[in-house]
Amino acid sequence: MEPSSILQPISSYGYDVVFAVFALSGFVLGWVAQRGNYCFVSSMTSIFTTKSYERFGGLLLLFGLSALLPGALVAVGVVPAVDQYHFNFFAGWYVVLGAYVFGLGAALAGGCNLSMLYRASSGYVQNWLELFGMMVGTYVFAVLIWPPEFYTMEKGILSTTAGGFVEYLPYVLFHSVSAAAIGAAAVLLGVPFVLLGLLLQGMTRRKWAQVAQPVAVQRLALQGPALHVPGPLPSPRFRFSLADARDRILLRKPYGVNLATAILALDMVLVFAVGAGYTFNYLVITSSDGGRFFEYLLFPFGVNLATDTPWYSTQLSIVDTSTLMVVMLCVGAFMASFLSGDFKIRIPKQRRRLAVGFFGGILVGIGVRMALGCNIGLLWTSFAQLGYDGLLFLPAMLAGVYTAVRIQGRWLL
Amino acid sequence: MEHEFALRKADEVVDVTGESCPIPEMAASKRLREMKPGGLLEVLTDHAPAAEVTLPALSRNFGFPLLVVREGDLYRVKILKVK
Amino acid sequence: MPPPPARRLLAPVALALFAIGWYVFSAVYIDGANRAVFASGDFAVYVSMDQMRAYLSTAAVLCYITVFSALLIFWYNVVQYARYMESSSNG
Numbered sequence: 001m002e003p004s005s006i007l008q009p010i011s012s013y014g015y016d017v018v019f020a021v022f023a024l025s026g027f028v029l030g031w032v033a034q035r036g037n038y039c040f041v042s043s044m045t046s047i048f049t050t051k052s053y054e055r056f057g058g059l060l061l062l063f064g065l066s067a068l069l070p071g072a073l074v075a076v077g078v079v080p081a082v083d084q085y086h087f088n089f090f091a092g093w094y095v096v097l098g099a100y101v102f103g104l105g106a107a108l109a110g111g112c113n114l115s116m117l118y119r120a121s122s123g124y125v126q127n128w129l130e131l132f133g134m135m136v137g138t139y140v141f142a143v144l145i146w147p148p149e150f151y152t153m154e155k156g157i158l159s160t161t162a163g164g165f166v167e168y169l170p171y172v173l174f175h176s177v178s179a180a181a182i183g184a185a186a187v188l189l190g191v192p193f194v195l196l197g198l199l200l201q202g203m204t205r206r207k208w209a210q211v212a213q214p215v216a217v218q219r220l221a222l223q224g225p226a227l228h229v230p231g232p233l234p235s236p237r238f239r240f241s242l243a244d245a246r247d248r249i250l251l252r253k254p255y256g257v258n259l260a261t262a263i264l265a266l267d268m269v270l271v272f273a274v275g276a277g278y279t280f281n282y283l284v285i286t287s288s289d290g291g292r293f294f295e296y297l298l299f300p301f302g303v304n305l306a307t308d309t310p311w312y313s314t315q316l317s318i319v320d321t322s323t324l325m326v327v328m329l330c331v332g333a334f335m336a337s338f339l340s341g342d343f344k345i346r347i348p349k350q351r352r353r354l355a356v357g358f359f360g361g362i363l364v365g366i367g368v369r370m371a372l373g374c375n376i377g378l379l380w381t382s383f384a385q386l387g388y389d390g391l392l393f394l395p396a397m398l399a400g401v402y403t404a405v406r407i408q409g410r411w412l413l
Numbered sequence: 414m415e416h417e418f419a420l421r422k423a424d425e426v427v428d429v430t431g432e433s434c435p436i437p438e439m440a441a442s443k444r445l446r447e448m449k450p451g452g453l454l455e456v457l458t459d460h461a462p463a464a465e466v467t468l469p470a471l472s473r474n475f476g477f478p479l480l481v482v483r484e485g486d487l488y489r490v491k492i493l494k495v496k
Numbered sequence: 497m498p499p500p501p502a503r504r505l506l507a508p509v510a511l512a513l514f515a516i517g518w519y520v521f522s523a524v525y526i527d528g529a530n531r532a533v534f535a536s537g538d539f540a541v542y543v544s545m546d547q548m549r550a551y552l553s554t555a556a557v558l559c560y561i562t563v564f565s566a567l568l569i570f571w572y573n574v575v576q577y578a579r580y581m582e583s584s585s586n587g
Contacts, residue, residue, distance in 0.1 A: 015550030023558055037462035042435035046467070049435070049442040050474045110436050119433050126432065208473050254462065299525040306533050306541050314540045318530045319522075319551050324558065327518060331511070331562055338507055338569070342461055344486060345503070348431035405439065413440045485498075 003165040003177045008080045009277030019324055021274040026325030028267050029283060030118050030332030035251070035340070036260025039115035040375045041106045044401040057201035058257035064193030065265035066384040070272045071186020074179075081177045083276035085168035088387045089372045092159025094149050098371025099379075099393040103400020105363025106375075108356055108407065109133070113286040113364070113374035117326065118333035123345045129354050130361035134287075135294035137365020142291070142311035145370060169386045185386050193383070201258075251340035268384055279321045282381035287368035289326040291316055311369075322377075356412060360404075367400075423455035423491065424448065430459045430487065437463035438471045441492065445475060448494050456490040464488035499580060500573070508570040515562035522555050 032038070043055035073079045106112045109130040111119055116134070120127040153159045165171045169189060170181035247253040255263075268283050275281030295305045295312060305312035337343040348354060368374040371393060373381065379397065382390030427444055429437045437458045444454050458464055464481050468490045472479035476496070482489040533542050543551070 015547050016554060019550050019554035020557070023554060037434060037466065039434055042438075042467070045435040045439060046470075049439050050471045052470055052474050054470065107435070110433055115433070124431070124433050204474075208470075254465065295529075296521070296525065299529055304529055304532055306529060307536050307538060312541070313533075313538055317541050318533060318543050319526050319548065320543075324551070324554060328558065331515075334507075334511060335565070343503065343507060344459070344501075346431040346459060349428045350432075353432060353436070408436075408439055409443050413436075413443050 003085070003168075003171065004082045005086065005164060007083055007086055007277045009083075010079060010273065015278065018275055018278045019321055022271060022279075022321040023324040023328040025267050025271045026284065026328035027332035027335075029114070029264065029325075030121065030329035030334075031336040032255060032260050032263045032267070033114055033329075034118045034122060034333040034336040035248070036255040036257065038257075038260050038264070040112040040379075040397075041103070041110070041115065041401060044103070044398055045107055045405055047398075048402055048405045052204050053200035054204045055257055057197040057199070057204070058261045060193045060197030060200065061258065062197075062261045062265055063380065063383040063390065064190045064195075064197060065261070066268050066380060067186050067190035067193065067386060069265060069269045070384045071182060071190065071386055073269070073273060075183035075186065077179065079273055079276045081168075081170075081182060082165075083281060084182075084272075084385055085165045085171070085177070085387070087280050087282070088163040088165075088167040088382075088385050089378070089389060090153055090160050090163045091167055091387075091389050091392060092153060094152075094159070094370045095372065095378070095389050095392045096396045098367045098369070099396035100367070100400040100403075101363050102367030102371060102374065103397035103402075104404045105137075105360040105365075105367055105400075107360075107401040107404030108412075109360025109364060110353075110357065113284075113290075113368065114376055116361075116364070117286060117329055118337075121330040121333035122337035123343050125345065125347045126353055126357040129357040130364065131290070133358040133361020133363075134290045134365035134368075135297070137362035137367075138287075138291040138294060138369055139305075139309075139365075140362065141366045141369040142305075142309055145366065146311040146315075149370065167387045167389070169388060172388070182386070189383065189386060251336070268380070272384060275321065280377075282377065282384055284322050284325050284329065284376050286322070286326055286329075286376055287365075287374040288316060288320065288377070289323055290365060291369070292319075292323060352412075421453055424452040426455045426457065428457045429463075430457055432458070433460045434462060434467055438467045441468060441471060441490075445477070445492065445494055450494055450496050452494045454492045454494065456492070458488050458490065459486045461488070464490055468492070499584075500576060504573045505570065505577065508566040508573070512563045512566035512570075515559045515566070519552075519555050519559040523552055527552065 040059060043059050046052045046054075047056050070079070070084060074081050074084050106116075109116070109126070111127050111130055116127050116130050120131050153161065160166060165177060168177065170177055170185040173185055173188070174181040244253065248255060248259075271283055272281050291312065295316070298305060306316070306318060307313060334343065371378055373379070375393075375397065379390045379393045382388070382393065425444055425448060427440045429440050437456060437460060441454065441456050448454060456468060458468075464483070469479055472492050478493050478495065480491045482491070527548060530543050530548055
């Protein structure tokens with residue numbers, strides 16, 4: 001018997017609660033990402049530029065936890081399995097190529113779909129242009145790339161022709177969606193990522209410890225500008241101290257990588273459980289909203305892409321729970337940056353970075369739509385879905401980021 | 414060592430004000446690789462995470478000493494290429 | 497001591513205007529576009545009345561909360577400004 005395809009909510013609380021919880025989770029996401037300077041792209045560039053794995057290890061931890069926690073909720077029966085696999089997308093060539101183009105564009109522009117939004121809200125003009133570039137890129141995709149891509153998806157050319165349980169790892173591995181199969185798949189997917197993340201972070205920490213205290217910073221009794229003395233590097237390991245907690249709550253100190261990772265993983269669990277049965281119950285599909293905001297910008301001019309343009313007229317609902325999530329992500333990020341005194345409108349000294357930001361944004365728009373999602377709505381979400389699209393997305397995105405690092409190093413820096 | 418930092422004029426200055434991660438560390442990393450040993454690099458940034466987290470991490474990875482001077486919103490991050 | 501930057505007063509006002517603008521835009525244009533796709537029979541992107549109502553009512557509540565918080569920050573910063581002006585005129 002085939003697994004069910006009908007969504008089942010955990011309880012019937014109605015859409016008001018779902019919209020409100022998604023908005024809250026967006027606020028938390030924006031706030032925490034801003035305080036933790038959480039960026040998928042810079043965690044990857046730091047591998048290539050400084051051989052530091054601290055932030056990339058944090059990212060792998062996030063993926064591992066996101067597989068284990070929602071997996072556990074489904075395995076113990078709190079959330080029905082159908083709500084976990086229902087929104088699994090079709091996998092195919094476009095995920096790999098799209099992730100590559102996305103990684104390239106995001107690393108050129110200086111922001112993944114998460115950091116683009118929270119930095120745009122913190123006043124970085126370059127990220128405003130990236131965001132606008134992404135909207136334009138989505139339109140380019142919709143008109144030029146979507147029709148042939150859709151054709152290959154329909155015909156199954158280098159693509160699966162169905163998502164849902166067909167791409168659900170418990171079903172792929174064990175041909176079952178029983179509690180035991182789901183638990184085993186969550187462990188098989190999540191544990192290696194958690195271990196690899198911790199291992200990579202440990203490697204970087206050991207390397208730092210071996211360097212004989214090179215950061216010589218002392219307050220000097222000199223006339224002139226005040227010397228700012230940075231404290232010890234925020235440890236990726238989460239250690240609780242009251243003074244630290246107070247400084248973080250009072251916005252004097254940024255969040256360490258693993259504190260931000262833990263909060264983001266819990267945020268994913270909140271959305272996963274509350275949205276189950278109602279909607280796409282994962283953290284933001286910011287790329288869809290990039291497309292949506294372009295559509296919105298044109299409404300006042302009497303242009304309605306939803307009625308007559310490919311992709312917009314078939315794939316993009318007018319509004320979604322993620323819309324409020326993205327809006328509140330921006331509000332949360334703005335609040336965090338403003339209250340910590342960081343908010344400022346910033347224009348890059350090198351004006352060409354603005355053009356690079358816009359061009360990179362176009363690539364981001366094209367890439368995320370080709371891949372059917374961005375680093376949040378596809379890469380990270382795929383782990384929480386116990387799917388395998390993220391396993392295709394991650395190496396391709398790394399390759400794109402690597403290419404951008406080489407291009408930046410040779411011509412743009 | 415600290416006096417050398419504070420008083421010596423930088424051999425090279427990278428101005429990445431207005432830009433965010435990963436640009437400051439990428440630009441600094443590139444210049445540090447190109448510089449001769451003994452050179453002093455100054456990175457100008459107004460992106461707090463760059464001055465407080467990523468550039469100190471970069472200098473630690475290279476094993477180079479670093480000093481951060483804050484002037485209002487602007488950070489002057491000095492990194493000495495010792496070897 | 498330099499005066500606090502003007503953005504400390506302007507940014508909360510901009511946030512409050514954004515929140516109000518978002519709600520008004522949603523009620524006028526997003527709801528309007530949803531009716532338009534319904535009229536053209538495009539049910540692939542149409543959002544049901546129940547969901548649209550929930551979206552608008554949640555957006556309204558968020559608008560109130562955001563405007564309230566923004567004004568709270570605004571008035572707090574006005575007080576900070578007044579303190580600064582007082583101390584600089586005394587000094």
